[in-house]
Amino acid sequence: MQALTPPYSTGLCLKSLVPTSTSHKVGPGQLSVHYVYRFDSSNGNPNTGFHLGSQIGANRADWQSSCAILASKVVSQQEEKDKSRNKSDSITTVNGHPSSMDLVPLDKIPKPLTITDLSPSPTHGSNLRVAYQGVPGAYSEAAAGKAYPNCEAIPCDQFEVAFQAVELWIADRAVLPVENSLGGSIHRNYDLLLRHRLHIVGEVQLPVHHCLLALPGVRKEFLTRVISHPQALSQCELTITKLGLNVAREAVDDTAGAAEFIAANSLRDTAAIASARAAELYGLDILFDGIQDDSSNVTRFVMLAREPIIPRTDRPFKTSIVFAHEKGTSVLFKVLSAFAFRNISLTKIESRPHRNMPIRIVDDANVGTAKHFEYMFYVDFEASMAEVRAQNALAEVQEFTSFLRVLGSYPMDMTPWTPSRE
Numbered sequence: 091m092q093a094l095t096p097p098y099s100t101g102l103c104l105k106s107l108v109p110t111s112t113s114h115k116v117g118p119g120q121l122s123v124h125y126v127y128r129f130d131s132s133n134g135n136p137n138t139g140f141h142l143g144s145q146i147g148a149n150r151a152d153w154q155s156s157c158a159i160l161a162s163k164v165v166s167q168q169e170e171k172d173k174s175r176n177k178s179d180s181i182t183t184v185n186g187h188p189s190s191m192d193l194v195p196l197d198k199i200p201k202p203l204t205i206t207d208l209s210p211s212p213t214h215g216s217n218l219r220v221a222y223q224g225v226p227g228a229y230s231e232a233a234a235g236k237a238y239p240n241c242e243a244i245p246c247d248q249f250e251v252a253f254q255a256v257e258l259w260i261a262d263r264a265v266l267p268v269e270n271s272l273g274g275s276i277h278r279n280y281d282l283l284l285r286h287r288l289h290i291v292g293e294v295q296l297p298v299h300h301c302l303l304a305l306p307g308v309r310k311e312f313l314t315r316v317i318s319h320p321q322a323l324s325q326c327e328l329t330i331t332k333l334g335l336n337v338a339r340e341a342v343d344d345t346a347g348a349a350e351f352i353a354a355n356s357l358r359d360t361a362a363i364a365s366a367r368a369a370e371l372y373g374l375d376i377l378f379d380g381i382q383d384d385s386s387n388v389t390r391f392v393m394l395a396r397e398p399i400i401p402r403t404d405r406p407f408k409t410s411i412v413f414a415h416e417k418g419t420s421v422l423f424k425v426l427s428a429f430a431f432r433n434i435s436l437t438k439i440e441s442r443p444h445r446n447m448p449i450r451i452v453d454d455a456n457v458g459t460a461k462h463f464e465y466m467f468y469v470d471f472e473a474s475m476a477e478v479r480a481q482n483a484l485a486e487v488q489e490f491t492s493f494l495r496v497l498g499s500y501p502m503d504m505t506p507w508t509p510s511r512e
């Protein structure tokens with residue numbers, strides 16, 4: 091067995107997929123879980139020297155008992171230290187039996203880790219510091235609260251800052267939007283997921299209900315401009331036109347920031363598209379309520395952490411990967427069919443330019459030069475990395491890819507559907 095960090099993949103090839111044990115480490119302000127991965131070269135694929143294990147069932151018991159052993163070691167080492175510190179002024183035995191001073195107090199007896207210590211359950215929100223992009227009143231703040239109730243939400247001015255806040259231990263998690271049902275993907279975050287080494291540990295879907303906000307007393311006839319986050323502008327595009335507003339649209343960093351800007355600068359010719367909470371926070375009136383073009387307007391956010399969670403099979407899981415495929419005919423088809431053959435549904439596919447190699451010359455004949463664009467493909471599929479079919483699918487995918495990374499395997503958001511209010 092060999093400890094590998096980061097646990098899923100490093101660079102070009104998939105190194106290890108199945109966490110087999112875990113230990114706890116105390117870092118500044120929080121407890122983190124460190125994983126030990128089974129590295130099985132005996133069954134190895136000749137190209138890679140390893141095999142995507144299928145022993146998760148057997149290993150689960152192993153890693154659970156390892157958890158308990160490791161946890162008790164941490165506590166007993168602390169006990170040793172305390173004991174040697176107190177040795178000089180304590181009587182340690184009475185008639186050969188340990189004195190009461192030697193007994194470990196009940197509340198110090200190490201407790202085995204339970205499954206809830208390893209799960210990203212929403213109750214873990216209290217005391218967590220969660221970074222989001224925007225200012226208070228932004229939808230991302232609401233998403234952070236939905237993902238981690240009672241968390242301390244930390245506003246960040248850029249997505250990149252939210253990633254760094256987690257990497258630098260200023261925050262424990264980041265909650266960032268990746269796609270909206272009307273506006274589509276938030277590409278910046280896909281690119282940042284690849285550039286940074288954080289792990290997706292969960293997802294949360296937030297119904298987004300937009301309002302048109304303006305200073306008290308402002309009427310729609312006064313307006314020459316509507317400002318908001320580009321996603322919010324695109325989600326309300328048709329409604330703004332239908333309302334007969336003859337306004338310029340201007341993009342700003344976030345919806346609540348737009349409301350704050352109007353209030354701070356006393357702008358009577360400008361309205362913001364933002365939440366009702368932003369209206370309350372920045373003292374604006376709601377001119378129109380529910381201006382999203384579709385009442386089922388939902389934004390999907392991902393929760394990011396420094397460590398991955400242990401994938402499970404007792405609830406619906408999703409796995410997110412990113413890959414670049416090899417050259418050749420129908421290679422993308424072959425990659426995707428690895429999932430189809432195993433009855434694994436793909437829920438999302440997104441392509442982004444392959445920044446290290448954006449163009450490939452495929453044909454340089456006397457008729458001219460054919461150039462293909464190169465892409466990074468982001469795929470979400472409905473399976474847990476603890477499932478053998480998912481491990482086998484990725485083993486197959488790896489044969490057709492020059493780069494493959496598992497971004498995370500995490501519980502699907504299964505909260506009941508509540509469309510945004512009409």
Ligand SMILES: O=C(O)C(=O)C[C@]1(C(=O)O)C=C[C@@H](O)C=C1
Pocket residue numbers: 223224227228229230231267270276298319321322343344345346389
């Ligand atoms: O500006 C905000 O309030 C955000 O939280 C950002 C954001 C986004 O990036 O998509 C989040 C949800 C809505 O889709 C609109 C904007």
